[in-house]
Structures are given as structure tokens and as C-alpha cells.
Amino acid sequence: MVETSIGIDDIAVYVPHLYLNLNGEFTESRKVDPRKLASLGVSKMGVPDSHEDSVTMAANAALKLIKKNNLSPEEIGRIHVGTETQVDHSKPVGSYVLGCLEKDLGEGSLRHCLVPGDAIFACLGASGALLDTLNWIRAGANDGKAGIVIATDIAKYETHSSGEYTQGAGAVAMLVRENPTLLSIERPVGVCTKDERDFFKPLHRTTPVVDGKYSNRCYLDTMKSAFVDYRAKALRAGLVKLANGEALTDHIEHLAFHQPYPKMTVYAAAFLFRHEWRGLPRWQQIVRQIGYEPGKEHFQTDDEFWTADDQWRRRFTEETDQFKEAFNSKVQSSQEASRIVGNIYTGSMYLGFASMLEYGEHGPFDSVGFGSYGSGCGALAFRGTLQHDHSSVAGSLGLRSMLEQRREVSLEQYGALHEGKANGSIVKPHDEFALVGIGKEGCEEGLRFYEFVK
Ligand code: CAA
Numbered sequence: 001m002v003e004t005s006i007g008i009d010d011i012a013v014y015v016p017h018l019y020l021n022l023n024g025e026f027t028e029s030r031k032v033d034p035r036k037l038a039s040l041g042v043s044k045m046g047v048p049d050s051h052e053d054s055v056t057m058a059a060n061a062a063l064k065l066i067k068k069n070n071l072s073p074e075e076i077g078r079i080h081v082g083t084e085t086q087v088d089h090s091k092p093v094g095s096y097v098l099g100c101l102e103k104d105l106g107e108g109s110l111r112h113c114l115v116p117g118d119a120i121f122a123c124l125g126a127s128g129a130l131l132d133t134l135n136w137i138r139a140g141a142n143d144g145k146a147g148i149v150i151a152t153d154i155a156k157y158e159t160h161s162s163g164e165y166t167q168g169a170g171a172v173a174m175l176v177r178e179n180p181t182l183l184s185i186e187r188p189v190g191v192c193t194k195d196e197r198d199f200f201k202p203l204h205r206t207t208p209v210v211d212g213k214y215s216n217r218c219y220l221d222t223m224k225s226a227f228v229d230y231r232a233k234a235l236r237a238g239l240v241k242l243a244n245g246e247a248l249t250d251h252i253e254h255l256a257f258h259q260p261y262p263k264m265t266v267y268a269a270a271f272l273f274r275h276e277w278r279g280l281p282r283w284q285q286i287v288r289q290i291g292y293e294p295g296k297e298h299f300q301t302d303d304e305f306w307t308a309d310d311q312w313r314r315r316f317t318e319e320t321d322q323f324k325e326a327f328n329s330k331v332q333s334s335q336e337a338s339r340i341v342g343n344i345y346t347g348s349m350y351l352g353f354a355s356m357l358e359y360g361e362h363g364p365f366d367s368v369g370f371g372s373y374g375s376g377c378g379a380l381a382f383r384g385t386l387q388h389d390h391s392s393v394a395g396s397l398g399l400r401s402m403l404e405q406r407r408e409v410s411l412e413q414y415g416a417l418h419e420g421k422a423n424g425s426i427v428k429p430h431d432e433f434a435l436v437g438i439g440k441e442g443c444e445e446g447l448r449f450y451e452f453v454k
Helices: 027-030 034-040 054-068 093-105 126-137 210-236 262-277 281-290 304-319 323-329 332-341 345-357 390-394 401-404 410-420
Strands: 006-014 018-021 044-047 076-082 146-155 168-178 184-185 189-194 252-258 367-374 378-385 407-409 430-440 448-453
Touching: 006 126, 006 345, 006 390, 018 027, 018 410, 027 076, 027 410, 044 252, 044 332, 044 448, 054 076, 054 093, 054 146, 054 168, 054 430, 076 345, 093 146, 093 407, 093 448, 126 146, 126 345, 126 367, 126 378, 146 345, 168 332, 168 345, 189 210, 210 262, 210 378, 210 430, 252 262, 252 332, 252 345, 262 281, 262 304, 262 323, 262 332, 281 304, 281 323, 304 323, 323 332, 332 345, 345 367, 345 390, 378 401, 390 401, 407 410, 410 448
Parallel strands: 018 407, 044 168, 076 146, 252 367
Antiparallel strands: 006 168, 006 184, 018 044, 146 168, 184 378, 189 378, 367 378, 430 448
């Protein structure tokens, strides 16, 4: 029996209207070499205004998706939010989002819509929500209805830290249903999970505790393991057949990785391709050109090994045609939005996918590999196929124009917003959900109030 295709029917992105230019005032005040930011691939960061939070961004992305697809509330069976930017220790972002949407769709209209608790696993949350929603449909529990998965986050680090210039904010809403127009997603999911300390946010903090370099290594190792697991499962299921000399990634036209900053996708692609290509004929050409990879056994300390390995990786990515061709055709276009939005944590891989659709070249039935990572830590690898009419969705994303219409803020304005000390909104909300108040006492202490501002 042929399985019904299930996947992403449409996608809507929301980013704040404000951004900070990372060149000039910022690099001078932070005493950071602009060449470092160029190397990381970041040039602007999205900055949330004072009326914005993870709820408003999620609700704005979801409403855009609902309007674009003319969805009635009866057609929506589930809203599942992935986030690490909670606004409450108990009440999920998802329930606030449902309340916002009902302001437009009608009070009580989503009463029978399932809102599972927010999926929280650092940047992996939305991928967990997406895979659960696919399975909810596969299990037939959806009663013919569609699911909406929303990734929403504000990536906020300490000012003057090395994470600061990777900050960003935004939300991505995805309509998940049978016979999708955009992307069908296969069943096998490669998994790797570990109990790690690379990045975490204790309950008393609003910014994370991060071991930056270590977090990169956790990401790479876990991502590779997830792809190894995916490969075994896909081969077993007969979804991929490898001829002699072929690698799994030869069967994947586009790759969207979790993207805390664009350079991370270079590191990820290099780590994955190295693992995949070792032992294949093309590897001999690479070794002839740049020499053997450093072996761990030849170094006294881990740091010495990683320094040598970084040097080899730089030669591999910058000098070999094999890497450059594979990277440019499969990954590069996923970096464009991230360069000027920044990290949006759990939405960043999906923003990369949207970026690929907006800025890249793609055709019907191209396959797309996803490598999702969340600190703490876990990775998920899965594959989808662009559908026959995917270009109708790709052509209506409006990502480029949304990014062009943003307004620049000064370093001082950014600083005030970062500290939560801004005096009102910099750009007054217009045709969007906004946070309009937070209860002060009694049964409303800490309760958040949202309105759709016309
Ligand atoms: N001129 C030219 N290039 C320069 C330079 C200069 N003056 N200074 C640095 N560079 C280059 C470096 O050579 C390096 O490139 P290569 O790897 O190709 O050599 C690049 O700029 C980065 O430099 P460093 O590695 O020295 O930078 P860093 O130590 O400050 O760390 C970071 C960078 C780890 C990303 C840091 O910004 C950070 O901690 N970020 C937050 C955590 C993070 O994003 N981790 C990613 C993995 S975890 C994850 O993905 C979850 C998540 O979303 C947070």
C-alpha cells in the first residue's frame, strides 16, 4: 500500500521590525574585529521591540499562515509550539497564542484544538513538535484536521559576550497536513541524545550559561551521529540505495542545518562530508591535495588536536573543489536570512529552509535533508521531498521584502531594549499582535495581556 504523503503544506515567517547593524558602532563599542563577524557570517541582528515576545511573534506568524491559506478554525486540530523563550513557568506559550488567534478567529473558536505543552529542548524543540504532529496525522488522531507547528524564540545573551553578535529573534509557523503542497517528510528520523552542559538557562536567568567552543563540538558530534542513525534507518527502509562510491548526501540536494550563525553550517557540512566521504574514491583526491586529517592519537591534549583539526578543516572548506561544490549547491542559500536576522534558536533551521526557498535554486522532487540540534543536547536528522507545486509556496513567502522593510535601531536603543528599559515601542505596533500589559497583583499577577493592534 502506498503511504499518504504528509508534511509541510505552507510556511510563514515573522521577524521583528527592528534590526541592529553589527558593523560600525557595535564592533567599535565591543572591541571586536569586524573580520571575525564576517567570518561568522553575521552582519545584522533582529531586535524585538518592547511590545514583542515569543507569544506575539508566534501569533503573528500563525495568523499570517492562517490568512494566507484561508483556514477556518474548524480545520485546525492542533497548535504545537516549540520554544526556549517561555513567558511563564506553568502556562504554555501555546495557550497564549491560541488566545491571540481567537481574537481574530472568534472567541472559543479553537476550543477543541489540541495544544500540547510547549516542546522545550533548546533549539530542538520545534523539530520535536513537528515530528509529533506528523505522527499525530499518521496515527489518524487528527480527525481530518491540519496541525500548526510554531517555532518562536528570542536569542538573548549577555552584552559584551561572544554570543551577543549571534543574537536574533523570530518565529516560523508551519502548516502540517496530508498531501502537502510544499514538502513531504519521510518516516525515518535519525536520533542522537546526550546529557550535556554546553548551553543551558537556569530558571533564575534570562540569558544562558554557554561554553561556546564546547557547544560547537557537541553540535558537530551529535549532528553526525544523528545522520549516521538516519542513514542506517533510510537504507533499511529502502528509501536510499547507495551505489559504489556514493555517499548518503549525494542523495540529498539541499541541506538545512540548525544555524546559530551562518558559519556553523560550514562547520556542520564539513564534519558530515568528511565522515561520509572517507573511504570513497573522492577522498583520495582530497588527501592528495591537502594531506591526511590529523589523528587524535598524535596529540597530547584535546586542545592541540582541535587546533590541528580546525586548520585541516579550513583547508578542506576553503581549498577543495569537492567541498565548495557540495556546499554551494546544497547549503549556501540557507545562510542568507540568518546573516541579517541572527539566531532564532528553535526556528533557525526552518528559517534556513525558508531562506533556501527564497534565495536558492530548487526544483520539484528535490530532496531536503534537515539536521536539527538543541543544546543540552540532542540532534534529529530527517529528509523531505519538495513537491510538484512547491514553487507556488516558495514564491509567496515574502521573506526578502519583509527583511528589507525593517528599521535600523541605534546601539543605544538596542541597549535599552536588551535591558528591558526602553520607554515604549520604537515602532508602534500596526496590524499585529502586541503585548499590552502584565498584571501586577492578585489573581492577575504576572498574567500577560495581548491585543491585535489595528
Ligand atoms: N579576523 C578574521 N577572522 C577571525 C578573527 C579576526 N580577527 N577572529 C576570529 N576569526 C574567525 C576565527 O578564525 C573563526 O573562524 P574559523 O573557525 O574558520 O577559524 C571564527 O572567526 C570564529 O572565531 P572563534 O572560534 O575564535 O570565536 P569564539 O571563540 O568567540 O566563538 C562562538 C564563537 C562559539 C560562536 C560564540 O559566538 C558563542 O559562544 N556563541 C553562542 C553559542 C553558540 O552559538 N554555539 C553554537 C553551537 S550550540 C547551538 O547551536 C545551540 C544554539 O543555538 C546556541
